[in-house]
Amino acid sequence: MTHTAELVSTGAELLSGRSINTHARLLGERLGRLGITLTRDTTVQDDLASIQAALRDAATRVDTIFVSGGLGPTNDDVTRDAVADLLHRRVVMDTDSLNRLRERMIRAQRPMTPARERQALVVAGAHVWPNPVGAAPGERIQQDGKTYFLLPGPPPEFQAILDEHIVPYLAQTLGDTVALRERVLLVHGLGEGDIVHRFDQASFPPAGITTAYCAGAGRVEIRLHPATPETADALLDEAAEHVARMLGTAVYARERVELEELVARRFRERKQTLATAESCTGGLIGARLTALPGCSDFYVGGIIAYANEVKERMLRVPAALLQNEGAVSEAVARAMADGARAQAQSDYAVAVTGIAGPGGGTAEKPVGLVYLAVAGPDGTRAFRTIFPGNRETIREATCRAALRHLLDQPGM
């Protein structure tokens, strides 16, 4: 049994360069866990005709249709009217939503305006779910064998209604018989092409297994799926083992997991602490680590040593070293890591210094040149890399490399 769904995302801001559409990713991930495949996202501008055309088309292909955005108070919020009109229903005021909205405005000490009241309007006959973090409620409308889910456009509101109401509703409706069967391997140091080449040479995958790849952010995700419902779990396991043997140490995880989460697990297991010293990444490594709830049990903090004076003063990097070797050098990376470890009194410290560009590069030290160092109980190790790309990609790649080197430490 294959379950499919489509998303219709509404909003001129998603097509004009103002906002990224994050709904498809979130919805695809949540539906995937339920064994439902999101087969299409149609992003349209917020006018009645475009929304209705997209909904009509979607209904020819699938039975479950999600619609995001256009439930707000302004005149370009027309989703509810579009859906109502399409389904020959009226738009009605939802008393419960209106009451919640009034309470919200009182708490926020803001006036209740006619524009705001529009957010309590719903399609007649809809099942209405309260919005835990915003004003516009979520709605479920069933008609002609189709189910329409209406969600507000702001990502936190979309997510809250999805997670608190729709996912539990779908899980209950579908039962737990449809869990998505897949095996995931994360690989670094090999391109998609390298992997395919090795697979081809080994006549992989075997019958009954299909492969899919997703390359990005310095790693390739390999996914193995059953080719048919008859494929046994044992065959999937065996295929995953085969991949692990073929690719060896390039496989760094057997599940979908972020690098920082792996770092966190390793440090927590060993009850060791970590500090950071960042120059070109300017806080990115710290920001990524502290995005993890409860990271304070291993991450103590660090120093953003952007100016040379800060490297000297806060990390005790000798001025002579900065002068003779330059701020972007192996010696300075080592001194930064040692300095951070000493200042923070942590078990480990990772330091990065590099040229993120666009300016500042020379023939000898080009844009993309990065030195990393990890200081730990067993001494300090340094690494030199040249990353391709622009300021953003170089900084991201540096951040990733720092986390990877933390995982590669001896004894870790």
Added chain:
Amino acid sequence: MTHTAELVSTGAELLSGRSINTHARLLGERLGRLGITLTRDTTVQDDLASIQAALRDAATRVDTIFVSGGLGPTNDDVTRDAVADLLHRRVVMDTDSLNRLRERMIRAQRPMTPARERQALVVAGAHVWPNPVGAAPGERIQQDGKTYFLLPGPPPEFQAILDEHIVPYLAQTLGDTVALRERVLLVHGLGEGDIVHRFDQASFPPAGITTAYCAGAGRVEIRLHPATPETADALLDEAAEHVARMLGTAVYARERVELEELVARRFRERKQTLATAESCTGGLIGARLTALPGCSDFYVGGIIAYANEVKERMLRVPAALLQNEGAVSEAVARAMADGARAQAQSDYAVAVTGIAGPGGGTAEKPVGLVYLAVAGPDGTRAFRTIFPGNRETIREATCRAALRHLLDQPGM
């Protein structure tokens, strides 16, 4: 004359929760500058039938169609075949692309494989553009009055081909007569509903002007557009002035600009320096400032003081203060800002300490409670806020508030 275009994004990873589709935002922004409106993005899975259906539909609505993804070396890269088959063309090996690919592999010291060679395949008759940062080239195919642009899926490659080849091509083709006319105002402290309410009361906008809103990340963007090509620029200017008068100090910018860029301008103008002390944001503020090229002319660095010991040792926050007031308190925020300013010897320092959750909240100090402090030559000011949302949104909102308070300093 209205120019419109559509995007067809291909790739299972965009619908399965693995990747965010960033193409629509980038393309929409670039096309917008050229006066072209991106009217739809259809994201489909990477199978021949879905891609062709989306392309066929798009061609019924617009003459310019962008297609992203599916040009890589693996068996799920079928875009080129889908387009060729749809247009009754063959797929051919592009010699120039193949040569570039071979040179690339030699430089990267990787073997040239049959899978890799596939990336030099193009639709017969296509104009081929080299990929400055990756393997698969871009293609332009013209047929039956329609133009198809094929771009690789990885965002840096999509962007490089768009910016280096397609935007210049379109600019030349269209001439410079179509520049998008709009006025932008960025507003904080007011919701979309508040703004609409004030506009309604003032019978705004006047005839000839249309308004659009985009709310997100703690601000509302108001856009004013000509209702018809006849609307004069003077009327747009006048309407923008009217909005500025109506909303007063809530308007913090009259252009589309990020807060960190405004902070950078202010500090550069005054030749003053800035340091950061971050607890709950863990480096986000530093990361945002250092995303700006050349930020070293005002941003010296900072301290990520996650553990209390780091607050004491590196920021000289008195242990007694931490004990008596708690790490999340006005007194500690002030001490952190003062400490960072002293340690970094900067003109200003901004400090944040808060409870980002999900754990750690109490009735007295709930999740979302944040104290901010700005230390400067005129003393230290502190602010208390409770942000709604989850760990991610609280951290983002804190980062934003810190940047805003830096702009609000007396004498700045």
